[in-house]
Amino acid sequence: MLLxxxxxxxxxxxxxxxxxxxxxxxxxxxxxxxxxxxxxKTTLLKAIMGLRGIEIEDGHIxxxxxxxxxxxxxVRARMxxxxxxxxxxxxxxxxxxxxxxxxxxxxxKPEDDLGNLVEISSLRNRSLHVGYSxxxxxxxxxxLTILQKPRLALLDEPDSGVxxxxxxxxxxxxxxxxxxxxxxxxTHTGGILKYLRKVDKAHVIVEGRMICSGxxxxxxxxxxxxxxxxxxxxxxxxxx
Amino acid sequence: xxxxxxxxxxxxxxxxRALRAxxxxxxxxxxxxxxxxxxxxxxxxTDSLTKLGIGRRELxxxxxxxxxxxxxxxxxxxxxxxxxxxxxxxxHEALGRIGRYYWGLIDVxxxxxxxxxxxxxxxxxxxxxRDVHVKAPIYTCFVISxxxxxxxxxxxxxxxxxxELNLVTACSSSAxxxxxxxxxxxxxxxxxxxxxxxxxxxEGTHSRPxxxxxxxxxxxxxxxxxxxxxxxxxxxxxxxxxxxxxSFYSAxxxxxxxxxxxxxxTSAMVSGEGGRAExxxxxxxxxxxxxxxxTEILAxxxxxxxxxxxxxxxxxxxxxxxxxxxxxSRSPTAELSHEAAIGRVDxxxxxxxxxxxxxxDEAIALLVRGFAIIELGELPLPVEKSLRSAxxxxxxxxxx
Numbered sequence: 001m002l003l004x005x006x007x008x009x010x011x012x013x014x015x016x017x018x019x020x021x022x023x024x025x026x027x028x029x030x031x032x033x034x035x036x037x038x039x040x041k042t043t044l045l046k047a048i049m050g051l052r053g054i055e056i057e058d059g060h061i062x063x064x065x066x067x068x069x070x071x072x073x074x075v076r077a078r079m080x081x082x083x084x085x086x087x088x089x090x091x092x093x094x095x096x097x098x099x100x101x102x103x104x105x106x107x108x109k110p111e112d113d114l115g116n117l118v119e120i121s122s123l124r125n126r127s128l129h130v131g132y133s134x135x136x137x138x139x140x141x142x143x144l145t146i147l148q149k150p151r152l153a154l155l156d157e158p159d160s161g162v163x164x165x166x167x168x169x170x171x172x173x174x175x176x177x178x179x180x181x182x183x184x185x186x187t188h189t190g191g192i193l194k195y196l197r198k199v200d201k202a203h204v205i206v207e208g209r210m211i212c213s214g215x216x217x218x219x220x221x222x223x224x225x226x227x228x229x230x231x232x233x234x235x236x237x238x239x240x
Numbered sequence: 241x242x243x244x245x246x247x248x249x250x251x252x253x254x255x256x257r258a259l260r261a262x263x264x265x266x267x268x269x270x271x272x273x274x275x276x277x278x279x280x281x282x283x284x285x286t287d288s289l290t291k292l293g294i295g296r297r298e299l300x301x302x303x304x305x306x307x308x309x310x311x312x313x314x315x316x317x318x319x320x321x322x323x324x325x326x327x328x329x330x331x332h333e334a335l336g337r338i339g340r341y342y343w344g345l346i347d348v349x350x351x352x353x354x355x356x357x358x359x360x361x362x363x364x365x366x367x368x369x370r371d372v373h374v375k376a377p378i379y380t381c382f383v384i385s386x387x388x389x390x391x392x393x394x395x396x397x398x399x400x401x402x403x404e405l406n407l408v409t410a411c412s413s414s415a416x417x418x419x420x421x422x423x424x425x426x427x428x429x430x431x432x433x434x435x436x437x438x439x440x441x442x443e444g445t446h447s448r449p450x451x452x453x454x455x456x457x458x459x460x461x462x463x464x465x466x467x468x469x470x471x472x473x474x475x476x477x478x479x480x481x482x483x484x485x486x487s488f489y490s491a492x493x494x495x496x497x498x499x500x501x502x503x504x505x506t507s508a509m510v511s512g513e514g515g516r517a518e519x520x521x522x523x524x525x526x527x528x529x530x531x532x533x534x535t536e537i538l539a540x541x542x543x544x545x546x547x548x549x550x551x552x553x554x555x556x557x558x559x560x561x562x563x564x565x566x567x568x569s570r571s572p573t574a575e576l577s578h579e580a581a582i583g584r585v586d587x588x589x590x591x592x593x594x595x596x597x598x599x600x601d602e603a604i605a606l607l608v609r610g611f612a613i614i615e616l617g618e619l620p621l622p623v624e625k626s627l628r629s630a631x632x633x634x635x636x637x638x639x640x
Contacts, residue, residue, distance in 0.1 A: 052591040073594040074603075083595050089588045093610025099596065102606065106597045127610070144596060 001062075002027050002182050003048070003152055008059035010040075010047045016057065017043040019208035025152065030183040030198055032216055034190070035205035036228045041186045042086065044205065045154045048184075049083045050076050063152070078106065080151030084141040084158060086186075091128040096120065096140060099128055103147045110147055112176070119169075134161040142173045152182045159191035171195020190224060204228060254348050258358035261349035268532070269475025269503040272446045274352055277390035277418040282311040285385040288412035291633075292438050293626050294381060298408075301622070302376035303328045305364040308383045309391060315364070325369040328378070331394055334365035341396055345424045345452030345479075353448040356392040357422040363394035366407070370428070373404040377436075377623050382421065384413035384445065392420035401428035401456070406620050408436045416444030416471065425453040427461050429483075436464045436623050438630045443498065445471030451478035455486040457512055462617045465492035466630040468637055475503045477534060484512030484541070491520040491614040495634050496529035496559065505534030505564075510544040510574070519548040520614060524638045525559035536566035539574035546574070552582035553611050555638060585611075601639065609635035 003025040010018035017040045025031055035041050046054045048061055050073040061069045068076050104110075120140055129137055138158060145153050158170050174183060175197050187193065202219035204212035212219055212231055222231050265271050286308055289295075299306065299314065303321055305328055306314040317328050327334070335342070348358050357363070364380055384391050399405045411419060419441070427433050441447055447470065455461055467474065474494075482488050490506050508517035519535045537546035552561035565578040585607050593603035612631050616624055 049595050051595060052587055072600070073591060074597055074599050077595055077597040085592065085595075089586060089592050091586075091589050091592075091607065091610060093613040094606055098606065098610070099593075102593075102598055102602070103596055148597060 001025065002064060004062040005048065006060045006062070008044070008047060008061065009057040010043055011055040011057055012043050012053060017208050018047065020059070021205070021208070021210050023203065023210065025182050025184060028178070028182055029200040030178050030185065030196065032193070032199055032202040032220065033184060033186045033205065034188070034202065034223050034228070037188075039205045040208040041205055042156055045083060045156050045184070045186065049073055049081060049154060077148060081154070082145045082148040082150035083154040084145045084156060086156040086160060088129050088137065088141060090130045092130055094128050095125050096128050097124045099144060100147065103144060107147060107149050135163060135166040138162050138166060138170055142170055146173065146177055150181050152184065153177055155183060155185040157186050157188055159187055159189060167191060168195055190220065193220065204231065254343060254358060257349040258355040261355035262352050264349065264351050264355070266351040266353065266448070266475055268477065268534075269448070270473045270501050272418060272448070272473070274356055274390060274418065277388060279386070279389045281309040281386035281389045285414065286313065286381065286383050288383055288385070288414045288440070288442075289381055289410055292410045292412055292440055293629050294379060294410045298377070298379055298622060299381075302374060302378055304379040304381070306381045306383070307362065307391070307393065309386050309389055310360075310362060321374060324372045326372060326374060327365065327367040329365055331363040331365045331396060332361045334396075338365060338396055338398070341398055341424065341426060343424070345426075345454055346422060346450055350450065353392070353420040354422055354450055356390065357394040357420050357450070360392040362392060363396070363422070365395070366397045366405075368399045368403040368405045370400040371402040375404065375406065375620055377406045377408045377620050379408050379410065381410045382419065383411070384415060384417040384419060384442070386417070387415035388417060390418040390420065394422040395424070397423065397425045399427050399431045399433050402430045403428060404432045406434045406623055408438070408623055408626065410438050411447070412440045413442040413445050413471070416442055419445065419447040420450070421447070422450040423452070425451070425461070427453065427455045427459045429456040430458045431456070432460045434462045434464070434617070434619055434623065436619075436627060438466050438626060439470075440468040441471035442469070443471060446473045447471060449476040449478070451476070453478065453480040455480065455482045455488060457483040457485055459483065459486045461488050463488070463490040464614070464616070464627055465490070465494070466627060466634060467494040468630060468634045470494065470496060470500045470502050473501045477505045477507055479507045480509070480517070482508060482510045482512060482515040482517055485514045486512060487516040489518045489617060493522045493612045493614055493631060493634060494524070494531075495638050496523065496525045496531045497637070498527050498529060500529045502529070502531040503534070504531070505536070507536045507538070508546065509538045509540060510546060511540045513541045514543045515541060516544070517546040521548070521550045522612060522614065523550075523552045523561055524555060524608065524612065524634075525552065525561050526555040526638060528556070528558045530559070531561045532564065533561065534564045534566070535578070536568070537576055539569040539571055539576055542571045542573045544571065544574045546576045548578040550578075550580045551611070553608065554582065554584050555608070605635065605639045608638050
């Protein structure tokens, strides 16, 4: 397994948000993570990435067989983890070009021409995410994530607040990434799903617990039909 | 004491006022006992200038003045400029022709430092004649290379109506001393001036720049100030008087380190209708440094606009920054605003950049560099390069 999360308990802002979650992702697999607002999806991704403000109370995270539970984010990033942020910080004075340069210095130039995947030329010399539209933020986040050449990309709601055209482009970018990497994608609305060529598994988190985990073609229709309530224990949906 | 032909040409009353003010403390900043810095030295080394990116190419491109300790090492004006009437000479040699400008913007007895500048007789006079546009930067460089000496200088710059000047002042020291730099800058009607100051003082140096500027109607002054190392203490409060339809932009970035004490600011008085002033101040404080940052805009005419922004970045638990922005309006149609913020490096931004593969130190360095970025207006390329290079060096020093 590329990523193994074992019985993870996580606090954020003093509250226990993740209450014993386990999750495994293999090489080149695409997993979908669903759940209602405040269920702990973003906190789980932040914990896997090792971001600040997240306190791991118990459990372990293994990446490529190595325990990364207490490793700082840049070490995880250099091991092959990357994250597309839903609400990235606005960084005044640091341009998009600055950040691209820093990433390329560490990960090398991109192997493909990414120009047809994302359109960011007008943003290059502007401060990162300062005054960007919702669609521009998504484009830039997916680009930076691709530039890191991750083995596992954590994508936090790539489809929130994005128009149809941007959604299609983001879908293409994710499909390109999926050829070389595993993906763990949070989606609240499922809007991105019809643009993805391949989804292997889906998981549902409610109140910090994985209530449902299994094949995507079984789980996703269940959620879309029944909502998040009342799907636990249904056929094709094992409790986590 | 400066003299021309052996005869002192300074009016006796000015000299008398200076003598009487020798013990007068400055309103702001820590007091320096100037008596400790009265040694005489003819400096030779200007090595510390090269750290500021000022070399032979810059100094011989248009016009330059270089002073080390009390010795004037160079006064150069390219023939192409000389033929247009551009003047650059030691101030004491120009005394006979600058009467109405001399101490016209700053009081000679403002404090002991202005008094010292008058009594020393050092400094440079620059004149750009009417309608002459000097695009290439003119450099004035002041270096302290001997420990324990004072370098009081009085510079007078006259840019006549419709003219253009890009002035760069580089100040540095390789030994601790006292630098007093009085600069009076007259910007004529419709004239355009950029004034860039890059300072890097050795540990233990005290500096007391005293700047006064007057903008005649329809003129523009852009002032940039980067200080990589303020030494032991720095106190300065340039005052700028802005005429009708004139605009003044000031952007400063200062790094306070060690146990340095800074009291810095800018005061703009918009006295002409439709005048504009914008003052941007950025302070980075580390170690046990202590900074007071003052900005003030006084609107004295209708239709004027003014904005100040003061940002402080705290890199240490033991440093302190105090910002004192002041706005004063005497016109109901004036629009004035200010913003001020002091904080640490944003934790969320650090975390974000670490997720992109930067170590914590690398992330902080990038964020500090971003903090220090200032908007640069239209500048000659060498000046823009020097400023960007100084800002990069400042950010490295801040986190190094």
